[in-house]
Amino acid sequence: MDRPNDSQKPPQQADTQSRKKSAPSGAKAGYLILYNSVSALLWSVVLGRVVLILALHGYQAVYLGTGEFTKWTQTLAALEVLHAAIGLVRAPLFTTLMQVASRFLLVWGIVHNFPNTTARSSPFYSSMLIAWSVTEVIRYSYFALNLLYGKVPGFLTWLRYNTFFVLYPLGISSECWLVWKAIEPARTWNLAYEWVLKLVLFVYVPGAYILYTHMMAQRRKVMRGDSAKKSK
Numbered sequence: 001m002d003r004p005n006d007s008q009k010p011p012q013q014a015d016t017q018s019r020k021k022s023a024p025s026g027a028k029a030g031y032l033i034l035y036n037s038v039s040a041l042l043w044s045v046v047l048g049r050v051v052l053i054l055a056l057h058g059y060q061a062v063y064l065g066t067g068e069f070t071k072w073t074q075t076l077a078a079l080e081v082l083h084a085a086i087g088l089v090r091a092p093l094f095t096t097l098m099q100v101a102s103r104f105l106l107v108w109g110i111v112h113n114f115p116n117t118t119a120r121s122s123p124f125y126s127s128m129l130i131a132w133s134v135t136e137v138i139r140y141s142y143f144a145l146n147l148l149y150g151k152v153p154g155f156l157t158w159l160r161y162n163t164f165f166v167l168y169p170l171g172i173s174s175e176c177w178l179v180w181k182a183i184e185p186a187r188t189w190n191l192a193y194e195w196v197l198k199l200v201l202f203v204y205v206p207g208a209y210i211l212y213t214h215m216m217a218q219r220r221k222v223m224r225g226d227s228a229k230k231s232k
Contacts, residue, residue, distance in 0.1 A: 040140035047133035063119035124174040131171030161219040
């Protein structure tokens with residue numbers, strides 16, 4: 001499931017006063033800048049590969065050209081659970097764990113196990129990767145620049161709080177389709193696996209609503225703040 005753009009919110013992003021009190025310093029800040037910068041770069045590579053392969057060879061070749069790279073790029077996000085657990089970033093541990101777990105289910109539990117049924121035979125694998133990679137490039141770039149300079153270019157803030165209107169429906173619908181396609185081959189592995197995937201699809205309905213309304217609320221807050229700054 002697509003993650004809310006503030007799922008890795010560092011301490012200094014709450015407000016100006018709390019930023020001064022709780023901003024990570026020294027090694028912590030350097031580590032977060034490095035992590036977010038590397039993550040933005042890796043997802044940029046995923047996006048570039050997907051777009052190039054789609055243009056040259058079609059969606060059938062996307063998994064072969066970027067499947068392994070995407071799987072390990074997404075696996076790196078397991079560090080975000082650790083970040084939340086030790087308080088390095090201001091993110092709810094349970095929410096972060098669920099968001100990362102849903103991505104792991106897609107790359108490891110579905111695409112890795114059933115590539116022919118899901119990734120190689122469906123354009124929805126490509127659309128899912130596009131939604132994920134664009135979202136992550138924006139998100140990680142936003143965090144890296146905010147940590148490095150204490151501010152973010154206006155266009156990047158706009159992208160962070162507006163692109164979800166398109167990317168969330170694209171990503172979530174693509175994920176749901178891949179989960180659905182995996183149910184039949186999962187049945188041949190284990191009956192419990194089939195029912196787990198059906199339960200996952202059921203959870204997507206309220207989960208998608210929660211994510212979307214959360215981002216709508218975040219967008220209203222940020223846009224009101226920008227409007228207030230411009231009016232001064």
